Amino acid sequence: GQNIDQPTEMTATEGAIVQINCTYQTSGFNGLFWYQQHAGEAPTFLSYNVLDGLEEKGRFSSFLSRSKGYSYLLLKELQMKDSASYLCAVSDSNYQLIWGAGTKLIIKP
Amino acid sequence: GAVVSQHPSWVICKSGTSVKIECRSLDFQATTMFWYRQFPKQSLMLMATSNEGSKATYEQGVEKDKFLINHASLTLSTLTVTSAHPEDSSFYICSARGLEGSPLHFGNGTRLTVT
Numbered sequence: 092g093q094n095i096d097q098p099t100e101m102t103a104t105e106g107a108i109v110q111i112n113c114t115y116q117t118s119g120f121n122g123l124f125w126y127q128q129h130a131g132e133a134p135t136f137l138s139y140n141v142l143d144g145l146e147e148k149g150r151f152s153s154f155l156s157r158s159k160g161y162s163y164l165l166l167k168e169l170q171m172k173d174s175a176s177y178l179c180a181v182s183d184s185n186y187q188l189i190w191g192a193g194t195k196l197i198i199k200p
Numbered sequence: 201g202a203v204v205s206q207h208p209s210w211v212i213c214k215s216g217t218s219v220k221i222e223c224r225s226l227d228f229q230a231t232t233m234f235w236y237r238q239f240p241k242q243s244l245m246l247m248a249t250s251n252e253g254s255k256a257t258y259e260q261g262v263e264k265d266k267f268l269i270n271h272a273s274l275t276l277s278t279l280t281v282t283s284a285h286p287e288d289s290s291f292y293i294c295s296a297r298g299l300e301g302s303p304l305h306f307g308n309g310t311r312l313t314v315t
Contacts, residue, residue: 124303126306131311132308132309133293133308133309134244134306136303136304136305139303178243188304190244190246192243193243
């Protein structure tokens with residue numbers, strides 16, 4: 092079967108760095124997406140990785156290793172507004188999105 | 201960037217009535233649109249996938265006669281919740297995609313409360 096694993100919840104301190112991991116097992120691979128979802132709101136697109144390596148976008152970076160079925164989202168200089176759920180999703184061979192359950196990130200002052 | 205507009209943002213209706221939710225891609229042609237449901241503190245749950253001009257594909261356990269989906273154009277899909285019941289109260293979110301493999305862009309969601 093197809094499976095996406097990510098931690099349920101993480102806690103970090105304002106100003107610090109946090110890494111949210113995502114491992115996947117899917118039938119085929121056409122890219123991995125990270126989305127941010129604040130409570131009560133719809134998800135917003137953060138990043139897309141289809142090749143191995145690190146993609147940096149401001150305070151957020153996303154890494155992919157296809158051979159390991161692994162990705163992480165790195166958030167630097169954490170701000171209180173970064174408190175949200177972070178969703179990992181993989182596009183499989185049929186371009187269907189397989190979603191992880193999301194990681195709830197709690198930022199403490 | 202790509203914008204998806206979803207309307208209404210919230211709706212309260214009486215049990216037994218029907219509610220229509222619209223999802224529009226404003227600045228791109230959405231060949232595929234997806235409808236999700238999300239209960240409080242739970243993950244997104246895909247309800248159905250619709251491609252323009254064809255019938256929607258429903259996920260297992262989702263009643264196609266209750267959740268009517270129409271994707272009549274490349275910029276508009278609608279979800280109608282028919283004969284709504286309190287257990288249908290949820291957060292409904294649409295998303296749209298252009299080419300296969302491109303990111304999904306989400307509407308702002310519709311919070312449905314059935315009394």
